[in-house]
Amino acid sequence: MQALRRKDILSLEEISAEEITLILETARSMREIMLRKIKKVPTLRGRAILNLFYEPSTRTKASFELAQKYMSADSVSVAGSSSSLVKGETLKDTVRNVEVMGVECVIMRHPVSGAAHYLARNINASVINAGDGMHEHPTQGLLDLFTILDKKGRLEKLKVVIVGDVRHSRVARSNIWGLQKMGAEVVIAGPPTLMPPDLEAFGVKAYDRVEEAVENADVVMALRLQKERQDCGLFPSLREYAEIYGLTEQRVANAKDDLLIMHPGPINRGVEISSSLADSPRSVVLDQVTGGVAVRMALFYLLLGGIKEE
């Protein structure tokens, strides 16, 4: 199998459809490993990886760590806080120190948009962006693509609706770029205060009403709504949001019958999505999580796997 000819995975905006296809294909093989009784291959034996999380994370961090273990990599996880970045050691110093301990790949989640680009410029090790501010979360985008492809058999010409706080969502940005590159149609919906200030950059259509947006949709993706957006006046209350924009059986009635329901997690049940919809047979929320490990294994394989040993 061929490798990715790039040092870093920073965003889906900067990645080609060919590369995405390669990653998704590789992830299929990786998922087979996950289904084995002994989930372990020696591919990354003797390779060191750092997980650097400047923001709390359960799912993404566990997913990366398991992917590393399944591939026999040696890894350490460091939790930083953004305040220590400002006051103490700089990000550059932190990572340069770890790099000289032999780390070849750094996974980083960081509250500042562009932090992954900054890091990638400053170290020789590969960087995988595990979420930078409101910018991108490319591995989440890839696992969403993987899940849709797995369930639908294709990405081309599918209508995917992203509902909620697109403005502050790195998950939405990665999905918008990734899905469009793979030939899907993406539309977004939600209150105007939670839409990006200028949509020209994305080439997607925005709807005020969810019911209109989901007409004939193949996939609906709900985004997590954060309470602090209410505090700065972007919407009046969680109750009102749920009433007008929350995904319910009724609200997605216009979509196709084989609609997939997705959510990057963690879910606010009864706010952006009703429990009955999140737990319905159409929901692939847990498949997304499984796909996440497979996609991350694929990235390790394609970025680090075997190439340097030869």
Add this chain to the structure above:
Amino acid sequence: MKTLLIKGGRVIDPSRNYDQEADLLIRGAIIEAVEKGLKPPAGTETLDATGLVVAPGLIDMHVHLRDPGYEYKEDIFSGARAAAAGGFTAVAAMANTKPVADDLSVIGYVKERAARAAVRIFPCGALTKGLEGHELAELGRMQKGGAVAFSDDGRPVVSASLMRNALQYSKGIDALIILHEEDPSLSAGGMMHEGAVSSALGLRGTPAAAEEVMLARDLLLLKYIGGRLHLAHLSTAGSVEMVRQAKAAGLNVTAEVAPHHLLLTDRAVKNLSYSTNTKVNPPLRTEFDRQALWEGLIDGTIDAIASDHAPHHSDDKDVEYDFAPFGIAGLESTLSLLLNELSAKRIKKLTLPLLMDKLSTAPARILRVSGGTLQPGSPADVTLIDLKQEVSVNPNTWYSKARNTPFAGYRLTGVAAYTIVGGEVVMKRGVVTEKEPVSHR
């Protein structure tokens, strides 16, 4: 007394609409004559200016010298050397130092050091104590001590009633107020211009309206109260239009624009992959705004060009985008960037006399300081310009302590060849030669 003949250059003096080949004779610190074929007295030193432009010394009416308090970023001497290298014979220094220049003693400190610096330095005092926007600073006492204008630059005056009082009070002492227009509730958290690029990059945006809302308020207050207002670093098309209308209505308002707003757009943040050298306040705007700024400059809505030289240390700038301070260091690139636009003929109706007006005559008139003219009897502040020389922007060779520029690597045509302050050559072909070099800390 020492005499210096600047021979054979193209003399441009916007203060007299003068543009022809002539000689310029300096006696001591004063311009004695500007004529063709001048016969100098015996013992006159001659500077061959053939092929060069001879202009009134350039005045950068908006710089941050960081002294006192942030001398690791810049100090009065390094900033003055940078000014001389960039062709400026004088700069107006903003008050956001530590301590803030909100008091006669700080103005005195700046003046005292300025006397030993390479170029003239005109201090601006703070408009409010501590730049906090609560109480007026002692404008009258600072004015007597040499402050040429008053500004909380870097910050807006949030309270409309304080702004009203400032205008009213300033009339009594005929003081100029310089405003940084920004509604902080609209710009809160903003890292760049709010638009398509900020949306894609996931950076919080500062909308154009953050500037325009505040500027509209202050024009309304100026209309009601009177006074003299100068608007710093305009960045939006809407601002240009409001100033145009205000001027047409006869309001006493002037405005400046910074070279980075004339040359770059928000796309630079993406093209330079989140480089913090693109982080500046007001932010780089859109192509539409950029075009409007040039139009405003050409039609006279915008009076002056000022660098808004905002030097920062790499320790401060070499961090994640959100954590970096705002600012671009511009003293040593401003003139070349503008001359390059002129030689590239990209901007219709942009002429050299117009540029010299915006960079010299207009700032002197707005600040009511000496200079901006080659009229015999004036101080001998002169900038000689080589329109043909090619330079590349290399901040590692700057006299400024700062390196923060988004223009590094730009290849430009046109540069300052000599800077003459009070009859003394302080910069010759890129090399700053201070009369009394000052080592600082």
